[in-house]
Amino acid sequence: MNRKTLVLPAVVGLLAPVLAACGSTDSGAGGEGAIVVGTTDQLVASEENPAPLDPAIGYEAGVWNVLRQTVQTLTSVPVGGGAPIPEAAQSCTFTDTANESYRCTLRPGLTFADGTPVTAEDVKYSIQRVIDINSDSGPVGLLANIDMIETKGDNQVIFHLNTPDATFPYKLATPAAGIVPKAKYPAKEARTGFQVDGSGPYTMKPQTEDGRITRIVFTKNPSYKGELKVLNEKVEMDLFPDAEAMGKALEEKKIHMMTRAMSPEQARDMLVNPKKGIELTEMPGLAISYLGFNTEDPVVNKAVRQAMAQIIDRGEIAGKVYGTTAEPLYSLIPSSITGHTNAFFNKYGDPSTAKAAETLEKAGVKTPVKFTLHYTNDHYGSATAKEFKALQQQLNRSGLFKVDVEGKEWSKYRPEQKRGDYAAYGMGWFPDFPDPDNYTAPFLDKNNFLNSPYRSKEAQDVLIPKSRREADRSAAATTYEKLQDIVATDVPVLPIWQGKQYVASRSGVAGVERSISATSELQLWELNKNA
Template identity: 25%
Template sequence: MRDRKALYIDRQTAKYARGHIDRRSFMTSIIAAGVTIPAAMGLATRVEAQTPQSGGTLKYGMAAGSTTDSLDPATYENDFSVMTGFSYGNALTEVGPDGILRAELAESFEPRESGAVWAFKLRPGVEFHNGKSLTPEDVIASINYHRGENSTSAAKGILNPVVDITKEGEDTVVFTLDGPNADFPYVVSDYHLLILPSENGEIDPTAGIGTGGYIIENYEPGVRLISSKNPNYFKEGAAHFDGIELLSIIDVTARQNALMSGEVNAAERLDPKTVALVARNPAIEILEKTGYLHYTFPMRLDTPPFDNFDLRMALKLAINRDELVEKVLLGHGAVGNDHPISPAVPFHAEGLNQRTYDPDEARSYYEKSGHSGPIQLSTSDAAFAGAVDAAQLIQASAAAAGIEIEVVREPADGYWSNVWNKKGWCACYWSGRPTQDWMYTSAYTDDTEWNDTAWRNTEAADRFNELVVAARSELDEAKRAEMYFETQQLIHEDGGAIVPMFANYIMGLGEGLAHGEEVAANWANDGNKATERWWFES
């Protein structure tokens, strides 16, 4: 047990951090408790550094953004859009900086009927930017927008288990699912599922009106977002800036130069090749987090020749993953195994054999496929920093197996609307998800719009889709682990996803920009909530 002196100092420190006492009172109290003056001054300085200050305008250099972007949450597909969404809106739940799920617009949530029903009690006193109070009807309309029969929302797949949504009393929303789902509270933290104001059961998805910490002043798709602080934000100790400006700076060199020159206060997705040089600037903090981020090269099964199993296997074996991690990530990441589940995600398949570079076996599969001629691989550094270099390394390693790859350098602008999910084979990145079910229903099940490998209608894909549904409702963890092992194995063997590496998030923070002790790793930029979690030191 801690002694009374230590407990007293802790209490005084907490009071100072919360602004309940001033610096002089804090110093006087802990010196009286026996702390030396130098130690007291050092403690006060540390508390001040961790105490959020209000004011200033945050300018953030983003690695994404397209002229085809929209404020419609159903369309969000990159960090610029997600950061925009989380700045003006909120979901029912959120993943905190510590990686633990917590209530957001919901005050609390509870399972019923062994997790086949979930009830979310709404937080009282929450207002939208237009002054409307949050109601269960807003939640129902916002979620149903993604569930409609004709919906093309990227969140439609993860909501397929929802059978019905009803209002209970004046402050509770009840979700009825098609079976038990222990992970469902994670699902409603998805960045597509922002709660927007409704009228007569409908929402305006492009109005940009939410409950978030910032009110949109100007939005230029693919260019910038300018917002001002919401004076009525329901979260205490959040959204510290007077205003924010998100800038789309897709070129990594330009983005890093903007950080170095002070044009922006922070920048995401720094280039591993040059981050050491950036770190030499004493005014810049390099913030690196290991999470779910993975770089992929999806092959679409609805586009020949990738409908050929032997050709897909040949390409998987023709890639030198260790070389990619070494030369593209420069060690800022780890080797992938052609499935999207990070070791940080529950039920990761530890015993699955690691695929390695084998040009001889790749040649054998390639000859068996019957294919001849060049295979096009579309790429751009818009996909991820070093994507062009990665494609060229793949080209070289495949050549040793007798496979000719033609690297097609695509324009950065419009890459996500014109290339990804359209071209047969391209470079891509996924931020990952906290649970396997969420990752699968975002990008791998046969009913999601974002199934960028078009992995459907093979025997393995059918089995995979059955397992996803079964594992969702399986409460026995041992059985669930077996199911999830098989799902990863099926993607690894039959799927169109080449997942050669998991990459660290690498962010740069300029002078005076501060953050909490814990920074979220579920997505980049502190879970893409840096706008409400960070602050400028005074």
């Protein structure tokens, strides 16, 4: 998602080590062979989700970090942001002034990693199967505006849209539109297991234990043809149970780099006490954290949600729990995205128990309001539990609430959240593309990501369609201001903080500052050992 939405010179300025430790390439992980990258993402096959890495099913940052390396898309967003450029395609363009028909021509000689030619029919098949499978937890919403997919010959594919959508090129750049081989991906059902096949820059081989991936070996795909320049021959991704274990592996030279998700304590310690041979790189972050609500549950009616918005002290949460790795957020749209406003601060001002009490009293709500605030304890990092303990303390200290907190594993948490089992719950959002549409439509539109019962006719029928008609994304800023005001008034979701990205790496590894995109996705092809 991005049409001139990032101030690129500022972004480039941030993509640099915030501390540089001297020293030459170390032995162990720093020696010859594959570059080894650590992550705390968990890739688990379960009864509820036996196909976590199928592009039609997987819709999480950790899953997309795997798909990005292996499955090619028609377009891609440049490393520093900007308008999408051709990737598997040789060219792509809207063929009408209404932004309702989008044509792509494939690169000549494009093949899957096994040598099978990639044709326009393969593109149509891959995207149509995501729509047909229509997974409850999948990314089908990104493709929901497609009315028909047409092919012309072996190399042209035309997408006819139901309504104008200037953000469509960004959606084609996501793994939801990844091109997969027919022989290995059934048309009407998901591909189970952990193997991924495509025409991307790498092939992959997973290592598993007890139904979860422990390591993935990415090997450079010699058949790859696209815009990306692959600067290494092999990268291994090691999956760790937590940030502490990942950090220990970095110190012991078992990995070259630690990515999602370093703990705030680790980042703070590396800033204050630099370690020889290790560099800490700060990157701009577009991930956000927020509270969601089952708006049909009377316990969290509109007045209660407004009172919570009035009480919660975002600055305290960001400062005490996350330190330098987060900053307060007063809108669904982060501060670095065009159209951002501080809608919640403009409406509620500084935290005030007195104002919250007045809101509840006018609505006839008896206090203290009792409910459980749910969160996932294994998906967004080790600081999540501390964050929700702090939220509980803030709400209960007001005397207006009596809130319990409960953490659950993501594999159970996400299905229960989507079913509407929770009155209030915590979630994070890693954008599909850096455009304000991806911070509003997934939460406010039909078939929204949260499966929320909340509906705003103005948002769904007027403002979201209007915003998508603007090819110049900055021209949609006024429309997004209105959408943010609606969210601040109705509070179907409550933004808490916006994150920064930190990556720690051993000296001698180059390309670290380009290895994670603005949308927090790994770009392993940027890494190399030739500093």
